[in-house]
Amino acid sequence: MSPQTAKKKSAKKKTVTKKTTKRRVAASTNDVKPKLYASLVVQLLSLLKDEHDFVANAANFSALLFNSLPNVNWAGFYFLKGEELVLGPFQGNPACVRIPMGQGVCGVAARQLETIIVPNVHEFPGHIACDVASNSEIVVPLFDGERLLGVLDLDSPLIGRFDDQDAEGLNELVTVFVAHEEGLE
Numbered sequence: 782m783s784p785q786t787a788k789k790k791s792a793k794k795k796t797v798t799k800k801t802t803k804r805r806v807a808a809s810t811n812d813v814k815p816k817l818y819a820s821l822v823v824q825l826l827s828l829l830k831d832e833h834d835f836v837a838n839a840a841n842f843s844a845l846l847f848n849s850l851p852n853v854n855w856a857g858f859y860f861l862k863g864e865e866l867v868l869g870p871f872q873g874n875p876a877c878v879r880i881p882m883g884q885g886v887c888g889v890a891a892r893q894l895e896t897i898i899v900p901n902v903h904e905f906p907g908h909i910a911c912d913v914a915s916n917s918e919i920v921v922p923l924f925d926g927e928r929l930l931g932v933l934d935l936d937s938p939l940i941g942r943f944d945d946q947d948a949e950g951l952n953e954l955v956t957v958f959v960a961h962e963e964g965l966e
């Protein structure tokens with residue numbers, strides 16, 4: 782084998798090794814959020830145990846999210862009252878109290894009855910800025926059967942903080958939360 786061929790062969794081998802390492806790192810990174818959300822489901826169930834006061838449970842739920850999820854500067858609820866969303870229990874800076882249906886990220890998620898992930902709030906038309914530190918946001922609707930109860934809203938100072946894994950984890954958490962409540966008005 783000429784020295785040149787040997788050099789080429791070893792360069793090829795190096796590239797393959799690099800790719801394998803990269804794939805392994807990516808796989809372990811992808812596990813982090815599902816594991817965190819699975820642990821949050823367990824913690825939420827423990828917080829809800831033996832308590833059925835909706836406001837008290839929503840308050841503890843928002844505190845759990847705010848203190849457990851990295852890079853979150855606001856976590857809380859808006860509840861549907863008539864044609865408006867009204868501020869509920871939350872953690873973070875004081876926020877706007879009333880959001881009309883269809884306005885802001887919360888109002889759009891409530892009207893469309895679907896989770897909305899906003900990687901950059903400054904690019905979302907009509908975004909309602911409650912905290913200047915917020916750069917990305919996720920809003921998850923809450924349902925009692927088919928009926929919309931309101932939304933769970935999380936803000937982050939990081940651009941692109943929330944992804945499909947957050948959407949999945951948060952949807953599971955709100956389902957657990959609502960399923961636990963009795964006699965919702």
Ligand code: SME
Nearest residue numbers: 876885886887908909911
């Ligand atoms: N940004 C939201 C308003 C609520 S705050 O983020 C707490 C919106 O556009 O609906």
